[in-house]
Amino acid sequence: MKIGIDLDDVLCDYATAFVKYHNDTYSTTLTKADIWSYNFWDVLNISREEAVKRVYAFGRSSKMMDIDPVPGAKRAVDSLLARNHELSLITARDADFSDITHHWLARHFPGVFSDIHFVNHYSTTTAPRSKGDVCREIGASMMIDDSFDNAISCHGVCGSGVLLFDAPWNANKELPVGVHRVFSWYDVLEKLT
Ligand SMILES: [Mg+2]
Incomplete structure (x- = not known):
């Protein structure tokens, strides 16, 4: 089946790196566990x-x-490809970051994704799209994300459900039927067998 996969904090350990950058740049003492909200x-x-x-x-x-990369992500996506799933990257990043995103993917996940979509959730110049709309358009049967709001936007669109990566910013959310919390990529592979 076609599976939509988010980038930041699903494949790429973004929050850890951003927190370190933020602490160094703005003299804060944040940890990833402090990020209680998306x-x-x-x-x-x-x-x-x-x-x-x-x-x-x-x-x-x-x-x-x-x-x-998030631990276990590379082996897991290789395993999904070996099971003949088709993988689409759907990121909230702004298309302005297309070059750096493609370079990072080429380094860590070369040849993995059949298509890459930037939905511009934080752009001041380009209209944002919902991940649910992208999943509908490309016919994704499943979405894997760490954002509760993105999971909800794909809920009901992706016929095989949505997997939500557990994170401090979604830990207290109650999930509707069809959205399943996962704790690691090993967990994802187990849910998909
Ligand atoms: Mg994310």
């Missing part, structure tokens, strides 16, 4: 505009290429 501006008690500015500054820094 909306980073709520975590820091700053404006959405300022939070997006910081995320974009990180995105344009040399640190972006140094982000590690």
